[in-house]
Amino acid sequence: MVRSNGRVHGGRRAPVAVFAVLAVVLGVLAGLGQHPTPAWGAGSAACQVSWTNNEWTGGFTAQVSVTNSGAAVSSWKLTWTFPAGQQVTSAWNAQVSQSGSAVTASSLSYNGTVGSGGSVSFGMQGTWSGSNPAPGDFAFNGASCQGGSTPTPTPTSSPTASASPSPSASPSPSASPSSSSSPSSSPSPSASSTGGGGTGCSGAVVCSGFEDQNGSALTGDWTVAAPDCAGAGTVTVDTSVVHGGSRSLRVNGQAGYCNHVFAATTKNVSSVGPVVYARYWVRHTTALPADHIAMVTMEDANNGNKHLRLGGQNGALQWNRESDDATLPAQSPVGVSQSVPLPVNQWVCVRFAVDTTKQSMDTWLNDQLVPGLHDDGVPTADIDQQWLSRTTAPRPVTLDLGWEAYGNGSDTLWYDDVALGSSPIAC
8 A cells, every 4th residue: 555655565556545635714715715704603603613624526524513602502403505516425423414505414312412612523424516615604503603693502401511622421322223234233231340440341351441550551451562563652541531430541643654552452352253343432633644544453363463454544444454455445535435534532432343254344433334344245346345355254363452654644542441342332
């Protein structure tokens, strides 16, 4: 795979989509060819909105952050009009619907409460033709974000600020059945704690919220590792930013080839199966780069202990196979459009299921199946056709959480409530 520094990793050149990353602080639109408009959030506006656009030919993703300038609400709707006929195809952390050019993003069960001055973020993926200007007519619960009356607050018995980012534990969405046939849509075990304080993973081989860690250095069930080569990154136990309990794992991931650093479980996971189920909560500060990075690596005993890696490329989540640099999905514009970015500055739940008896893998972000990370054993162009060039099913025997860069891309990440076992594990 070709990296931005000219290195080829894995001995193969893969097609890399060219992205134009446009960070837009809404309200300053002259640079987009729009007529100047009042700064969104000025005066008595109902909200402030920032829109980060990541586009390629015919497709885009947008990360939207909304700050509530009015009274606290327990549910919300953000509406806008696309000025150039863009169409939303999928979304995360919000229910997004579209009628013509009018779009409505609605809160979900776990992120409806937004205090006065608090923020909430969500994202979407879509298509465009001709041009892809950012919208400029946002309204929050019916009140304009360009000025005017403040929104009527939705009644709530106990309004609480839920500014994002927040170091406190964020409410997790209820586990919902996935449309996939994978058994990981089964009901979750009852929440409990074992050893490291992980929640909802009783009976799993790895069930850790890092509550058994003392001090900042890893001990016991976790150790610092650099599977391929060590770099400038660090792994520490953190008490200031947590999802649950009082501790989390902090990773300072550095850019540059071979800046690898991970926390590796010392548990023996080689017998987990026949389907390996995993769940972890992660929070990070910087959008995934165009270059290849990895955040989770597992040695594959069926592939010479080469790593099976979950990370990102071209701004979206992807699986990568160290032995031949194959990716799931393919790194074409169509393939990348079937994946999603990893939202920043908020805790999100990642789950995956890897079948060790046949080529079958699925990945969920906040209990939403990611279409581009679905391998059903039947080659699908731009999704798993390249991935299925290897027919042997993977057999993960280790679990490492951290940061691995092959070019540009540094990030600060936190992991918490990590679980891996032979039964489905819910968020």
